[in-house]
Amino acid sequence: MSYIPVTPEQQREMLLKCGVSSIEELFKDIPAQLVPAEFSLPKGLSELEAVAKLEKLASQNNSKMISFLGAGFYDHFIPAAVDALISRSEFYTAYTPYQSEISQGTLQAIYEYQSHICRLTGMDISNASLYDGGTAVFEACQMAISATGRRRIIVDKGVNPIYRKMLRTHIANLNVELIEHNVFSDGSLSRIALKEIISENVAAAVLQNPNFFGIIDDHSDIVVECKKYGVIAIQAVYPIALSLLKSPAEQGFDIAIGEGQSLGIPLSFGGPYLGFIGARKELARKMPGRIAAKTEDKNGNEGFVLSLQAREQHIRREKATSNICSNEALCALRAHIYLSLMGKEGMKSAASLCHSKAMYCRRRIGSIEQVNMTDSRMFNEFIIELPINAGECAKLMLERGFIAGLPLSQYYKGEIGPNSKGENSADNLLLVTVTEKRTKQQIDDFVKNLEEVICR
Amino acid sequence: MPVIFSKSVRGRTGVSLPENDVPDNVSIPENCLRTSPLDLCELSELDVVRHFTALSRKNYGVDTGFYPLGSCTMKYNPKVCEKAAGLDGFANLHPMLTALPDGVKMTQGSLAVIYELENLLCNITAMDAFTLTPMAGAHGELTGMMIIAAYHRKKGNNKTEVLIPDEAHGTNPSSAAVAGYDVKSIPTDPATGLLDIEKLKEAVNEKTAAIMMTNPNTLGLFNPQIKEIAALAHSFDAQLYYDGANLNAIMGKFRPGDGDFDVVHVNLHKTFAAPHGGGGPGSGPVGVKKHLEPFLPVSRVVKKANGEFCVCDDYPDSIGRVAPFFGNFLVNLKAYVYILMMGGEGLKKVSEQAVLSANYIMRSLKDHYDVAYLKTCMHECVLTAKRQMENGVSALDIAKALIDKGFHPPTIYFPLIVKEAMMIEPTETESKEAIDAFIEAMVEIAREAEDNPEALRNAPVSTPVGRLNETKAAKEMNVACL
Numbered sequence: 001m002s003y004i005p006v007t008p009e010q011q012r013e014m015l016l017k018c019g020v021s022s023i024e025e026l027f028k029d030i031p032a033q034l035v036p037a038e039f040s041l042p043k044g045l046s047e048l049e050a051v052a053k054l055e056k057l058a059s060q061n062n063s064k065m066i067s068f069l070g071a072g073f074y075d076h077f078i079p080a081a082v083d084a085l086i087s088r089s090e091f092y093t094a095y096t097p098y099q100s101e102i103s104q105g106t107l108q109a110i111y112e113y114q115s116h117i118c119r120l121t122g123m124d125i126s127n128a129s130l131y132d133g134g135t136a137v138f139e140a141c142q143m144a145i146s147a148t149g150r151r152r153i154i155v156d157k158g159v160n161p162i163y164r165k166m167l168r169t170h171i172a173n174l175n176v177e178l179i180e181h182n183v184f185s186d187g188s189l190s191r192i193a194l195k196e197i198i199s200e201n202v203a204a205a206v207l208q209n210p211n212f213f214g215i216i217d218d219h220s221d222i223v224v225e226c227k228k229y230g231v232i233a234i235q236a237v238y239p240i241a242l243s244l245l246k247s248p249a250e251q252g253f254d255i256a257i258g259e260g261q262s263l264g265i266p267l268s269f270g271g272p273y274l275g276f277i278g279a280r281k282e283l284a285r286k287m288p289g290r291i292a293a294k295t296e297d298k299n300g301n302e303g304f305v306l307s308l309q310a311r312e313q314h315i316r317r318e319k320a321t322s323n324i325c326s327n328e329a330l331c332a333l334r335a336h337i338y339l340s341l342m343g344k345e346g347m348k349s350a351a352s353l354c355h356s357k358a359m360y361c362r363r364r365i366g367s368i369e370q371v372n373m374t375d376s377r378m379f380n381e382f383i384i385e386l387p388i389n390a391g392e393c394a395k396l397m398l399e400r401g402f403i404a405g406l407p408l409s410q411y412y413k414g415e416i417g418p419n420s421k422g423e424n425s426a427d428n429l430l431l432v433t434v435t436e437k438r439t440k441q442q443i444d445d446f447v448k449n450l451e452e453v454i455c456r
Numbered sequence: 457m458p459v460i461f462s463k464s465v466r467g468r469t470g471v472s473l474p475e476n477d478v479p480d481n482v483s484i485p486e487n488c489l490r491t492s493p494l495d496l497c498e499l500s501e502l503d504v505v506r507h508f509t510a511l512s513r514k515n516y517g518v519d520t521g522f523y524p525l526g527s528c529t530m531k532y533n534p535k536v537c538e539k540a541a542g543l544d545g546f547a548n549l550h551p552m553l554t555a556l557p558d559g560v561k562m563t564q565g566s567l568a569v570i571y572e573l574e575n576l577l578c579n580i581t582a583m584d585a586f587t588l589t590p591m592a593g594a595h596g597e598l599t600g601m602m603i604i605a606a607y608h609r610k611k612g613n614n615k616t617e618v619l620i621p622d623e624a625h626g627t628n629p630s631s632a633a634v635a636g637y638d639v640k641s642i643p644t645d646p647a648t649g650l651l652d653i654e655k656l657k658e659a660v661n662e663k664t665a666a667i668m669m670t671n672p673n674t675l676g677l678f679n680p681q682i683k684e685i686a687a688l689a690h691s692f693d694a695q696l697y698y699d700g701a702n703l704n705a706i707m708g709k710f711r712p713g714d715g716d717f718d719v720v721h722v723n724l725h726k727t728f729a730a731p732h733g734g735g736g737p738g739s740g741p742v743g744v745k746k747h748l749e750p751f752l753p754v755s756r757v758v759k760k761a762n763g764e765f766c767v768c769d770d771y772p773d774s775i776g777r778v779a780p781f782f783g784n785f786l787v788n789l790k791a792y793v794y795i796l797m798m799g800g801e802g803l804k805k806v807s808e809q810a811v812l813s814a815n816y817i818m819r820s821l822k823d824h825y826d827v828a829y830l831k832t833c834m835h836e837c838v839l840t841a842k843r844q845m846e847n848g849v850s851a852l853d854i855a856k857a858l859i860d861k862g863f864h865p866p867t868i869y870f871p872l873i874v875k876e877a878m879m880i881e882p883t884e885t886e887s888k889e890a891i892d893a894f895i896e897a898m899v900e901i902a903r904e905a906e907d908n909p910e911a912l913r914n915a916p917v918s919t920p921v922g923r924l925n926e927t928k929a930a931k932e933m934n935v936a937c938l
Contacts, residue, residue, distance in 0.1 A: 003531070004806070004885065014813070029832065034683070039804060041795070042799055044800075044802040058565055059545055069552055071552055092533075099864065101921055111935070124938075169602065242494060266547040270785050272785075293929040295932070301920075303921035314626035318638075325592065326738040327592070327737075328737045339497075341470040342470065439474075
């Protein structure tokens, strides 16, 4: 298959104009010894053949199981109109909106998306998006380091372990001290100990709500402590929960960040996802990435442009606030369309359904005698302690068509669980997630199968 | 056009969710609840559909028309790639399935795509191993720099500087800085448009961690002295980094690995036809030579002897994680489909036509505009509006006039070292008719610059808004409707 429309005859005309007799002559600057003798890639396929190959590969994935797996990345309902609108190629075949007069669609959409993020989090400003939630944690920490001139970061272990892994990678060469603060054995925030290590040497404290174990909290008291010492308080949030839960701004946070995948973006085997960020306006000039702003033309027509570009790499080069250039604009547009459709009532009812069904599921699982439960202050995720290895349980449940949840020993060893500080304390812990897509019937089937698996 | 929030009508809804079918209700502790209700839109589905349809009509994409935005490789995005990415088996797969025992059995199709695409990219660039995890070009640069930093740490090298040509994309110095390096800019030889090797020799020393190069560079010129530059870098154990932004020029003609580059990133959303999405998502896979493979980010996909794919995180020297899972998988998938369809011969033809079209434009416009370097270019050419500036017509004015003639303008004011630069990259997917129409428009504008410069300064006049006041935007900082 080829997408080259220039015919051989037209090629000849073009070569003539260039004053050369062959295309090879145009590549004469490449030394002969550097030209590869062979370029051993497979022969090209027709569209029909390519589709057949891809359909076969897709069929080797099993996306049909009933899922109780979340852990920061969720299986939520996506209205059909989201896919229909995102397919408009005026959006998806455009580049970053440098030429604002012919990019008002993208620019206004970014402005409205920023507005949505600000409304969700209660913050003053936002940007056109970051790669994912983990990148957002790193970028928020960079903002705090730059704003405070300090180089110590505290991150609670209730923050998604994937974000923390990414943060460790990104600061490896940066002379930044990272303190990962332990949670209690049930996964809840160890707040008194946390307050003790907040000091005038700390740039940022990062918390998550609901935390990785699904536990909800009010962090207002931690933020008060942060303010006392000029520490930038950062909260990672689950946007679906925000129509019920206290917003980061209501708790006093300076920066709110998160993974926006749950806002109308399919699970996609890990990406593309959406990192979102909101901040107080005092931090505007520390913000990474693109920002759209409202302005007008000389006739007074309202319009939108990319603004505050003096922060960015194409102007500041090595002094830029961040190297981020391409972001996840189309995913941000997805989130924006999703939020527009769901609206006030839809978001509230999705959150209420997630929570109610999770409460039901937790209660049902709790009635299985051999299963122990921990903290009940949850949104739509909770830890269960099984009488058997959680990985083994998940494996047996896969055979029955269920993705049972995340075995926590993947990410935690010794910090949580009944015998915390022991190497294997998290081995029997499973993190279970329920979204609005699960029906009562599915939950009942799940609990029945779970009981059979663990009581065998 | 009013923002969406102003269209909200109390009591209107755009979705219907199932009724609660469980006996439980919301029971959240008082202190965790919102104190004020979340203020979102109240719109019907049709309200929303019309709003976004109207917005889309105020946009210009590759599907709208010619988009010769230099350095961005705005080629046609085949629809079949979108179709593949929409297949349920790919779109609705949870990445953490692979963390469950036997979960990889449920994801063999996606893991095969990752494994095979890594191999294809190794082939195209002559590198030994690839990671698909970086989620944009700049993210690839940062990942590459972090790999280099880990390599030097492991060897106990005390390296603090990265050398970068002054014509490079802004992301190069920025990514090097985010990775913790000081940046030294190396000038371009004004006579050749290529890196000044003598200046490079003066700058490179024991402190040099890496040299970042784009080849062909942002002037669209191929640097034939690349082996010499590589030898110079390697004599100080500095690593040579290849910015793949311009890979569309050289497929099948030059492989960075053969030029002794140690690290390369490629932009799947440029060369390999994944759409740009109005600013992303992109994908910036990174390839390395053998000696850097241990430092690649996790997770990595491994093929077992029995042909089964598995996910492995057990690489003690790995820099760790730059993405939550496998990078922008669906973007990678689109590029995979594209490469499968092109094949080796097809990719070679892509570069040949891209280079021919750029030279054709340069030769057709050289009498009407000054050319930064009037010699054979690769996939893009850089003109300047120097001559037009004598009549007070700038590159910006020319760009805006092109909009009125129905074209997306080229990249302007970049590279920074060329005054009034206009960087034109036609790509191979544009027909000769489209290119000729663009040339004709540019010639007309050159004429208007002499006859009626004032009109150009007022362009565009055909768009929903005229030139917008950027100073006002930065000063008032109205970035959200609250």
